[in-house]
Amino acid sequence: xxxxxxxxxxxxxxxxxxxxxxxxxxxxxxxxxxxxxxxxxxxxxxxxxxxxxxxxxxxxxxxxxxxxxxxxxxxxxxxxxxxxxxxxxxxxxxxxxxxxxxxxxxxxxxxxxxxxxxxxxxxxxxxxxxxxxxxxxxxxxxxxxxxxxxxxxxxxxxxxxxxxxxxxxxxxxxxxxxxxxxxxxxxxxxxxxxxxxxxxxxxxxxxxxxxxxxxxxxxxxxxxxxxxxxxxxxxxxxxxxxxxxxxxxxxxxxxxxxxxxxxxxxxxxxxxxxxxxxxxxxxxxxxxxxxxxxxxxxxxxxxxxxxxxxxxxxxxxxxxxxxxxxxxxxxxxxxxxxxxxxxxxxxxxxxxxxxxxxxxxxxxxxxxxxxxxxxxxxxxxxxxxxxxxxxxxxxxxxxxxxxxxxxxxxxxxxxxxxxxxxxxxxxxxxxxxxxxxxxxxxxxxxxxxxxxxxxxxxxxxxxxxxx
Ligand SMILES: Cc1cc2nc3c(=O)[nH]c(=O)nc-3n(C[C@H](O)[C@H](O)[C@H](O)COP(=O)(O)OP(=O)(O)OC[C@H]3O[C@@H](n4cnc5c(N)ncnc54)[C@H](O)[C@@H]3O)c2cc1C
Numbered sequence: 001x002x003x004x005x006x007x008x009x010x011x012x013x014x015x016x017x018x019x020x021x022x023x024x025x026x027x028x029x030x031x032x033x034x035x036x037x038x039x040x041x042x043x044x045x046x047x048x049x050x051x052x053x054x055x056x057x058x059x060x061x062x063x064x065x066x067x068x069x070x071x072x073x074x075x076x077x078x079x080x081x082x083x084x085x086x087x088x089x090x091x092x093x094x095x096x097x098x099x100x101x102x103x104x105x106x107x108x109x110x111x112x113x114x115x116x117x118x119x120x121x122x123x124x125x126x127x128x129x130x131x132x133x134x135x136x137x138x139x140x141x142x143x144x145x146x147x148x149x150x151x152x153x154x155x156x157x158x159x160x161x162x163x164x165x166x167x168x169x170x171x172x173x174x175x176x177x178x179x180x181x182x183x184x185x186x187x188x189x190x191x192x193x194x195x196x197x198x199x200x201x202x203x204x205x206x207x208x209x210x211x212x213x214x215x216x217x218x219x220x221x222x223x224x225x226x227x228x229x230x231x232x233x234x235x236x237x238x239x240x241x242x243x244x245x246x247x248x249x250x251x252x253x254x255x256x257x258x259x260x261x262x263x264x265x266x267x268x269x270x271x272x273x274x275x276x277x278x279x280x281x282x283x284x285x286x287x288x289x290x291x292x293x294x295x296x297x298x299x300x301x302x303x304x305x306x307x308x309x310x311x312x313x314x315x316x317x318x319x320x321x322x323x324x325x326x327x328x329x330x331x332x333x334x335x336x337x338x339x340x341x342x343x344x345x346x347x348x349x350x351x352x353x354x355x356x357x358x359x360x361x362x363x364x365x366x367x368x369x370x371x372x373x374x375x376x377x378x379x380x381x382x383x384x385x386x387x388x389x390x391x392x393x394x395x396x397x398x399x400x401x402x403x404x405x406x407x408x409x410x411x412x413x414x415x416x417x418x419x420x421x422x423x424x425x426x427x428x429x430x431x432x433x434x435x436x437x438x439x440x441x442x443x444x445x446x447x448x449x450x451x452x453x454x455x456x457x458x459x460x461x462x463x464x465x466x467x
Contacts, residue, residue, distance in 0.1 A: 039280040044068040044253075046465060047272050047285040050292030051254060052080020053098070053451045054443040056246045057110065058289055058458050058465070059253070065466040069253055070283055072274050074292070076257045078250075079243035082451070085324050085406050092361040093238040096322045096408060102221045102452035103230040110455060111234070114245035119235040126333030126358055129397065133338045133353050133387040136394030141339045141346055144191040152189055153223045156215050163219020163448045164457045166427040168212070177419045180214040181207035181344070193345040195226075198337075201354050202320030202413045202449065204372035207344065210419045216448050217414075221456075237360070255281070263288070263302040265437045273301075287465055291443040293317075293412045305437075311429050314421050315445065317412035319371040321380045325356065325388065326363050326402040333358050336391065351375060353387045364405065374411045381407055415445040440465050 046062055048055045051073030062069045071078070083097035100121050101107045111118050130141040159176065160167065168176065175183055184193055184207070197206050200217045225231045234241060247254055255276050262273040265288065272283040292298045294312050304312070330336075337355040338348040348354075351371035359366050367388075369380055385401055392399050417426050434440055440461055444450075447457035 039282055040278075042070055042281055042283045044070045044283065044285045046070075046287045046289060047072065047270060047283045048289045048291060049260060049272075049298075050074075050080070050290065050443065051078040051256075052291060052443065053082060054447075054454045054458055055080075055289070055291035056243060056250075057455050058291065058442060058462070059250055060110075060113075060246055061458070061462055062466060063249075065462065067466050069250075070285070071250060071254045072258050072260055072272070072283070073254065073256050074259055077243065078247045078254060078256070079240055081410050081449075082239045082243060083408060084238050084240035087324075087361050087364060087405075090361050092359070092364075093236070094324055094359040094361065094364065094366060095233070095237060095239045096324060096366060096406065097410065098239055098451055100225075100231040100233055102225045102450075103228070103232050104221070104452050104456070106455055106459065107232065107452050111242060114242055114249070116241045116245065117235040118232040120229075121231040121233045126335060127331075128335045128337050130339045131336050131391055131396055132341050133348065133390060134340065136390030136392070136396055137341070138396050139339050139341050139346065143194050146192045146195045148187075148189045148191045149195075149223060149227060151187065152192055153220060153227070155187055156223075157220055159215070161220065162212070163216055163221055163450065164453045165431070165447060165460070166212075166216070167431065168422075168427050170425070170428065172212075172423050172425070172427075176212040176215065177210050177423045179208050180211040183211040183215075190345060193347070194339075197345070197347050198354065199226075201368050202318060202370055202410070204318040204350060204370060204414065207347065209416065210422055212422055213414065213416050217450070219448060219450070219453070221452060222450065261301050263299075265303055265439060270438050286438065288439045289465060290439060290441050293415060293443065294441060294445050295412055295415065307429075308433065308437075311426070311433065314417045314426060315415040316417065317374060318414035318416070319351075319374040319409075319411040320413040321369040321371075321377075321384075321407070321409050321411070323367045323369075323384065323407040324359065324405045325365050325367050325384070326405055327356070327365055327388070327399050328363060328402055329392075329399040330356075330365070330397055332362050334397075336388075336397070338387075351380075351383065353384060356388065363402075377407070377409050380409070414449060434461065435464055 045067040046069045048059050048071045051071045056078050059069045059071045081097045085094040085096050130139045132139050196218045206214050258274050258276040264271040269286045270288040274281050335357045338353050339346040340348040354368040356365040356367050388401050442458045447454045
């Protein structure tokens with residue numbers, strides 16, 4: 001559905017269904033409807049942009065608070081980074097996006113309300129072979145016991161819940177702005193680096209990033225769940241169940257495969273013009289909640305002011321890709337972990353594979369690939385195959401790459417800003433946008449790449465959004 005600019009402006013100016021329809025059908029009754037179709041007007045308390053973890057949670061909870069809501073989601077499904085592969089041959093499922101949740105009353109309540117059973121994640125099981133995917137050669141490596149974990153927890157606790165909201169001390173402590181590698185050296189935390197790297201897949205150059213980001217991802221909640229062995233996942237190994245049931249719950253209030261064309265926040269509320277598969281619709285809401293990644297491209301058509309533009313324009317995106325590969329010749333319970341010979345802490349340089357891991361389905365392995373910046377999807381597909389085939393070519397494992405069954409780009413990922421921006425108060429300016437111009441923000445860039453933290457952070461915003 002394409003609208004001309006003139007049609008869009010007319011629609012944005014209309015305030016009632018009748019006048020919206022009239023703006024598109026100016027001629028006498030019976031005249032052919034314009035190609036764009038007759039727009040609907042939807043009036044709600046809140047319009048949520050993006051139906052991933054944050055957007056879905058906020059929409060459901062606003063309903064609990066007796067607020068009417070509509071979610072605008074650009075893809076054909078809710079869930080965003082939570083995604084599940086269904087193997088057509090065995091009927092088995094593989095969560096190729098979000099896997100674990102912290103054991104937390106809010107998590108249990110959210111899954112409970114949709115009748116989705118949770119279970120302990122359990123240990124990794126099986127065996128691990130350490131391979132340098134640059135050469136395909138095995139590496140003689142044993143991961144260090146993470147003995148520094150309790151000390152790390154104590155150190156990061158001084159900053160408060162910065163895994164939930166980037167509410168940083170003023171001035172921002174140098175330790176958070178300096179590279180995480182410096183933090184590790186200063187406090188002798190080398191034993192936890194491989195754990196932070198692997199838990200923080202998608203972070204990119206963990207040692208080179210400002211320490212704020214690894215500490216945000218590998219935060220207090222995560223460390224407590226590691227120490228307590230309490231991480232949860234769905235008993236059915238299908239996290240998408242949560243989002244399928246939330247989609248049914250939201251019904252016509254979830255506008256899927258829909259695209260924001262214009263946002264106008266100049267009046268007493270917000271007006272959002274959306275292209276939906278059923279034609280254009282104009283949402284008139286009191287408040288807007290943006291949960292899609294806050295990059296300039298998300299805000300195409302928005303009436304951003306200079307302040308908003310200057311804040312969102314500073315975000316830099318990392319990149320994270322996942323998939324399921326069919327391999328023959330590799331034991332079904334064997335993981336291949338990428339560790340590098342001759343690098344600090346044996347961390348593999350990125351772009352590169354994090355590794356392959358068993359899925360529980362014979363012949364199928366989960367792959368994860370990271371890059372400090374976005375790459376073309378074709379290049380990543382080729383690299384995944386080449387990295388794995390190098391292992392066979394080096395004679396390390398007699399495997400054969402049969403097929404990339406499914407491939408998903410989870411990019412943009414891990415939005416971050418330069419250290420100077422953090423020091424200059426970027427996150428104070430970002431948080432000051434909450435509530436400004438009838439607009440609130442949630443999602444990983446405002447909390448953490450962690451659904452438990454996102455939902456916890458969203459709960460703190462809900463009273464203001466619902467007010
Ligand atoms: C492979 C992978 C594994 C992960 N594992 C875990 C895990 O085990 N545990 C955990 O807690 N977290 C995990 N995460 C982190 C995960 O990112 C967060 O938990 C959470 O899902 C992020 O939610 P979000 O709502 O911020 O973003 P998303 O889930 O990305 O949701 C944003 C939504 O907005 C939509 N959108 C984008 N642009 C627009 C637009 N212009 N208009 C309308 N809609 C738009 C997107 O389609 C998407 O549905 C993982 C992430 C990945 C990629």
